[in-house]
Amino acid sequence: MERRIIADSCCDMTPQLRQRLGVVSVPLTLRLGNKEYLDDENLDLEAFMAEMKACTEPVGSAAPSSGLYQKAMLDAQDSFVITLSSQLSGSYESAVIGESLARKERDIDTYIFDSKSATAAEVLIALKLRELIDSGLERNQIIETVNEFIKNIKTYFVLDRYDNLLKNGRLPKIQGKLISVLNIKLVMGADEKGTIALFDKVRGVKQIIKTMVSYIEKSGKKTEGENLVITHCFNPELAQQLVDAIKEKHVFKEILVVPTGGLSSLYTDDKGIVMAF
Numbered sequence: 625m626e627r628r629i630i631a632d633s634c635c636d637m638t639p640q641l642r643q644r645l646g647v648v649s650v651p652l653t654l655r656l657g658n659k660e661y662l663d664d665e666n667l668d669l670e671a672f673m674a675e676m677k678a679c680t681e682p683v684g685s686a687a688p689s690s691g692l693y694q695k696a697m698l699d700a701q702d703s704f705v706i707t708l709s710s711q712l713s714g715s716y717e718s719a720v721i722g723e724s725l726a727r728k729e730r731d732i733d734t735y736i737f738d739s740k741s742a743t744a745a746e747v748l749i750a751l752k753l754r755e756l757i758d759s760g761l762e763r764n765q766i767i768e769t770v771n772e773f774i775k776n777i778k779t780y781f782v783l784d785r786y787d788n789l790l791k792n793g794r795l796p797k798i799q800g801k802l803i804s805v806l807n808i809k810l811v812m813g814a815d816e817k818g819t820i821a822l823f824d825k826v827r828g829v830k831q832i833i834k835t836m837v838s839y840i841e842k843s844g845k846k847t848e849g850e851n852l853v854i855t856h857c858f859n860p861e862l863a864q865q866l867v868d869a870i871k872e873k874h875v876f877k878e879i880l881v882v883p884t885g886g887l888s889s890l891y892t893d894d895k896g897i898v899m900a901f
Contacts, residue, residue, distance in 0.1 A: 626702070628696075629648070631746055632687075632708055634708045634743055635743075636884050644754075649665075650692045650693055651663040654886050657681030669889060672889075673889060677894075688715060690722040694725040698729060698732065704767075705736040705737065706737050708746070738774075739777075744854060744898040745779045745900040751880070780898070783812075784859075785893040787893065808825045809826050809832060811826055811835055811836070834869075851878045852899065854882070855888060856883060857895060862895070866899065867881060
């Protein structure tokens with residue numbers, strides 16, 4: 625029986641990667657003032673970002689409808705679902721409701737993973753799921769292994785602009801003032817609860833790279849045979865510099881670089897970069 629991977633659209637995927645991993649994407653809704661955009665393959669990201677920068681009204685997002693999750697689950701007898709951190713979005717709750725609705729129609733085997741993170745970490749989980757599915761591991765073993773895997777994921781990000789995080793209350797105002805006054809960048813990431821935490825303050829590209837790479841060693845996690853994912857919003861140069869620096873000190877099975885989709889780009893904004901391992 626084919627086991628399907630379902631993920632919300634914060635799990636950033638190129639068409640090629642989506643096909644490789646067999647991921648079905650469930651889109652969130654993006655909001656610029658009164659306008660709404662579906663975060664799917666039809667979104668013109670460059671046009672959306674240009675409109676977002678020009679927008680003087682509040683911007684934000686909404687979780688996928690439970691009906692979209694219900695449909696994705698009913699289209700597969702056996703599935704695993706990956707969502708944004710339940711502390712940052714209603715996507716997980718919507719998936720739970722979608723599962724309940726689907727089970728009223730027929731028996732299904734599905735399990736919903738709260739990523740406790742976003743973007744690059746969701747991709748990392750999809751990679752792990754595909755690896756375990758292809759290995760022929762039993763369903764319960766897959767669930768147990770991935771839940772343990774999620775507990776140990778490390779996610780870090782650095783943004784060039786913090787406007788949307790500040791507007792949406794995801795970054796305390798005092799930190800926003802600190803950024804503007806001192807012209808520094810914040811190294812942030814997901815804590816064990818799945819909320820955003822501040823880890824460091826840096827200046828300049830060299831310090832960003834040095835600090836991000838240092839977290840790999842500080843984590844104490846083994847890297848050989850493991851994957852690392854970098855997502856970026858229109859910043860392939862910094863992504864490649866980070867890859868090169870990581871390869872100088874660490875050996876990973878695969879370092880995957882993926883452009884952010886609509887939802888991730890809304891919050892990371894231009895030049896933002898995220899690393900998960």
